[in-house]
Every structure is written in C-alpha cells, then in structure tokens.
Amino acid sequence: MTTTPSLDLKTKLQVTCQNCSLTSLCIPRGLAQKDIERISRIVSRKKTLQRGEHLFHEGDKFRGVLAIKGGTAKTVIHDSYGGEYITGFLLPGELLGFDALATNHHKCSAVALETLSYCELPADQLDQLCHEVPNLLRELFRHASAKLDEETDQVIINKRAAEERVAMFILNLSDRLRKRGFSPIDFKLTLTRQEIGNFLGLALETVSRTLRNLEDAGLITVHHRDVRILDLDALRATYANR
Missing domain, CATH: 1.10.10.10 (Winged helix-like DNA-binding domain superfamily/Winged helix DNA-binding domain)
Structure with a gap:
C-alpha cells in the first residue's frame, strides 16, 4: 500500500467500507494506524454476485469471514427431503461465515437476494491477524454474539x-x-x-x-x-x- 497521511488513509478506508461492518473492523476505536493498514492490505474487497448466486454452500470449507458491502442475502439449510428453511436475512454491514468455525465447514448456505457485493477476511490469515491485532478478535466476537442474539430473538418472535x-x-x-x-x-x-x-x-x-x-x-x-x-x-x- 502506498504510504499516505494518516487522515487520508482513514478517509479512504471509510469510503471503501461504507455501509459495511468492516468499517468497525478496519477503524475501531483505539486501533493503531499500523493495524488499520495491516487489515486493509489483507481484506479482499468488492466481490459481486447476482440474485440466486451463492456466497457459500452447505458443506463448503470455511474460507473466511464475509461482510456484505451492498445488497442483501439469506442463509438457508435443507432437510433430508430437500426442503429449504430460511434461517437468516442479512443486510449491508453484517458479517457471516461464523457457522463454519467449529467444524471448518458451513452448516448452511448463503444466497444473494439481489445484486450483492461483499468483502472477505481470509481464513488462512485470521489466526495471525487476530494475534497481531487483538481488537479484531474482540470485534469478531461482538458480531458473532450479536448474531446469536438475533437468532434467539427470532425463535421467540x-x-x-x-x-x-x-x-x-x-x-x-x-x-x-x-x-x-x-x-x-x-x-x-x-x-x-x-x-x-x-x-x-x-x-x-x-x-x-x-x-x-x-x-x-x-x-x-x-x-x-x-x-x-x-x-x-x-x-x-x-x-x-x-
């Protein structure tokens, strides 16, 4: 990455991550400038899908934490008879992929509901990056916890x-x-x-x-x-x- 003044870099990242929860990953409160630069170099940006295309399928190997940048998606599971059950509805700025952390394989599928773009924090660099940037791990835990809360609320509703x-x-x-x-x-x-x-x-x-x-x-x-x-x-x- 070309070295730029601190304010310019922060502005650039805010524009890049607008309406995306990676804003809180790349520029959380208290994160050092060197950590912002490190994360921004690793995150893959602006992969685009069309309605009906998959971000991942059930059984796919975990490849990273994904953040929706634009558009919406649904998460679905299928029973043994092929019936589909929608388990989640995601908006810009929300993270997904946590379902694969326990087994390294996804328990659900994620499908674009419209033209959708997303960012990816690669799995093969997560451990090292979280070690180097402790605040990143905190943010990931926060998002995972929020998702569990939403799912619990939905069961009650x-x-x-x-x-x-x-x-x-x-x-x-x-x-x-x-x-x-x-x-x-x-x-x-x-x-x-x-x-x-x-x-x-x-x-x-x-x-x-x-x-x-x-x-x-x-x-x-x-x-x-x-x-x-x-x-x-x-x-x-x-x-x-x-």
Whole structure:
C-alpha cells in the first residue's frame, strides 16, 4: 500500500467500507494506524454476485469471514427431503461465515437476494491477524454474539401470533436499515412473501393476509415489494412492546 497521511488513509478506508461492518473492523476505536493498514492490505474487497448466486454452500470449507458491502442475502439449510428453511436475512454491514468455525465447514448456505457485493477476511490469515491485532478478535466476537442474539430473538418472535410476527419483521427491518443510514419507513422487501413466510414459519396466504390487515389499520402500505410505514410510532407501540 502506498504510504499516505494518516487522515487520508482513514478517509479512504471509510469510503471503501461504507455501509459495511468492516468499517468497525478496519477503524475501531483505539486501533493503531499500523493495524488499520495491516487489515486493509489483507481484506479482499468488492466481490459481486447476482440474485440466486451463492456466497457459500452447505458443506463448503470455511474460507473466511464475509461482510456484505451492498445488497442483501439469506442463509438457508435443507432437510433430508430437500426442503429449504430460511434461517437468516442479512443486510449491508453484517458479517457471516461464523457457522463454519467449529467444524471448518458451513452448516448452511448463503444466497444473494439481489445484486450483492461483499468483502472477505481470509481464513488462512485470521489466526495471525487476530494475534497481531487483538481488537479484531474482540470485534469478531461482538458480531458473532450479536448474531446469536438475533437468532434467539427470532425463535421467540416465531412463537407469537401471525400478525405480530409479520409486524415485528417489518419493525426489525426498519430498525436495521435506520442504523445503516437508509430510510426506516420506505424500503423494498428483497425476500418474497413466500420467503418471508418460510422465515417466520407462516403460510404464504397468512403473510399476504396479515400485510393487508396492517394496511387496513393504516399502519403501512405495500405495493408489490415496496413498503412504506405510515405510522412508525403506532406500529411500534402496537407490536414491539407486547
């Protein structure tokens, strides 16, 4: 890497990692400048996939921690009969690949839901890099812990009534988009209604009916996959505090 002034390097990395959780890996609080430079040299950037292409398949060998830079993805597992179950829905700035750490092979598949770009921190350099940059290991633990918390929350949500599940899905998506600098009230669903039902444990017809009920209540509007939340406070007050 060409040597540049510290501020210029930090600015360059912030632009490169915009809307990507590698921002917190490359420029976490307290990370020394030499560590920023070391990580930035190792991270592979801007690999692009199209909708339906895989970031990895079930059974693939672990090749590194991936961070979505743009676009969205789903993680899925399959039963012995070929049935697909959606286990996660990922947005820009979220990490994936932790499922392979225990066995060195992925327990699920990750699939692009739209044109998607991602960064990769290679597996063959993780041990050495975490030894050299202790704060990196802390950040990886933080992201892995957050993912476990999300999965636990989703299990609890999926025990609720159908209308609550769909409303909480919309609220969760709204909150995650807001944290990434996107609109929390106007957004596109990259999961189909069938996929939303799969993720929430609901039939397609139930998802469609529940969205209509939320529209009839004046809380949202839905046009194809475009969602607008008309009253975020009321939606949150009605469903988030139950």
